[in-house]
Amino acid sequence: MIEDVFRAQYGRAVSVLTRLLGDIDLAEEAVQDAFATAVLRWPVDGIPPAPAGWIITTARNRAIDRLRREAKGHEKQAQAALLHHEPEEQEVGDVPDDRLRLIFTCCHPSLALPAQVALTLKLLGGLTTAEIAKAFLVPEPTMAQRIVRAKGKIRAARIPYRVPRDADLPERLKAVLAVVYLIFNEGYLDRAELAEEAIRLGRVLAGLMPDEPEVWGLLALMLLVASRREARLRDGRIVLLQDQDRARWNADLVREGQDLVRRCLRWNRPGPYQLQAAINAVHSDPPADWHQVVALYDQLMAITPSPVVALHRAVALAETEGPERALLEVDALDLDRYHLFHAVRADLLQRLGKDPAAALEAALDRAEHPAERELLGERLRALRLAADQEDRADDDR
Known part of the structure; x- marks a missing residue:
């Protein structure tokens, strides 16, 4: 309790x-x-x-x-x-929410963006340094130093805890959106209250900044991902998108998310959250148009290139140009510490008729979430069982 x-x-x-x-x-x-x-x-x-x-x-x-x-x-x-102090004191100022106010305060422009995000996750979400480090794909000691330095700078620079006015909001928006999305991701599987809090904050942000399409894009993205939450786990194992029971998806969240994506399209000011929301909207209407997904990832790479985005693009590319082309793209990425990198490699190798065991073992070694480990472990056990059966069949011959 x-x-x-x-x-x-x-x-x-x-x-x-x-x-x-x-x-x-x-x-x-x-x-x-x-x-x-x-x-x-x-x-x-x-x-x-x-x-x-x-x-x-x-x-x-x-x-x-x-x-x-x-x-x-x-x-x-x-x-x-x-x-x-009164527990239900009426909020004042442009940001009508204590928790959102704390996010904007920590996302002060005098702090580096990674420090802004890390510090807010620590204070608002109660996340451990290890959890934040995992989200950033950096070692825990590195993240601990980043948080300490950020808090030290707030003290040294006497950065006040105050409500940002309209003029201050846009320059802090990028970090605020990143924080809200990381809170959502951290809570998506295990901590429903965190995911719900992120969606709530997204709705408050949308009301606060109704003319910012990226705010609506983030809200759409969270709604579409959250719509699949009940189908995402089965018997403690992660269920991949293509294997999920769509009857367990939340139709209201899907509908709202798709409506918001269409609203964003009318702005014609694409940003990373809008593009990710659009990708999820395509997946929510089976069968997915993989050529459209690749095109959206191309736009995302043009706006915010990163190895993780390139990895997800390669997954879509495997559906349009085949696993061999996708594997070439994946092998060029520097993501050795990321378990999904090795899991994707294993899948592509298996589709090419090659041995995926080493890649699966690497993925299992780096995965931390029990459900992810169970999924990878099951794949590895099935692979070894098939190999043993083949060896026994060879012996019988």
Whole structure:
């Protein structure tokens, strides 16, 4: 239960405390202290009727106590927080949401884009440094240093926690969208509350910036991907798109996502999230037009070229020009640490009648999610079983 509350409410608690105290570090430490107290007290005292409110109140009081101890000059700030906090206080300013406000604050242009995204994921999503490092495909120590440096820069530069006005929103939008999408991706399989929070934030953003097609593109992308969530897992294993039971897709989310993609097309201002949403919209209307998917990936590569985009393009290319051409594209990519790179190679090798065992083993070695590991392990076991049966057949002959 405590873990569920942490997953669902950590970001909200940090956001509220940051607004009250004006100090991100103090807010985060206070929320962590509150959860540590909950671990000790809730098993004895029972779970409070409003767990989230208990966490915020306890964190606020811990922070105020610390401010009072550290310096008398801070006491006025602490008293102000104590006197003026109301759990359901009406939001003010251009960003009418504490959590979205925290995202915009962390996405200050004085911080590098990767640092903006990493810091917000840490504070808002309660993600571990290891989880964030995995999302960025970098080693955990590298990500830890990036987060520490970002928080240090906020302190040194005295970057305020404040509501950005209209003029500040566009320059921070790229990082904000990246954060929301990474939150969605982290929650898609295991943490439904994170995925739902990302979609909620996407809707708030769309209301805040209704003339930004990339905002609508991101919302469409999340809706279309979320529509397949119930069909994505079966018996603890990931089910590939072509094998999913489409009757288990959420038809309302599919319809809304497709409508938003059509809305984006009318703007004629393509961006990476709109293109990814369009690709998912093509897949939501079987049979997929693979030539159209390749064309969309070509546009995506022209706007935001990356090895991961090239890998997904190669998957589509295998359907239009064959696995041999696709394998040439894949083998040119520098993605050795990425498990999907090896999984795609294994699939292409198998389609070409070559031994995929080494590629599958490499994919399994790098995969972290249990469902992904189960899928890869099953493929490897089936491959080895087929090889054993073939060897026994040769012996019999």
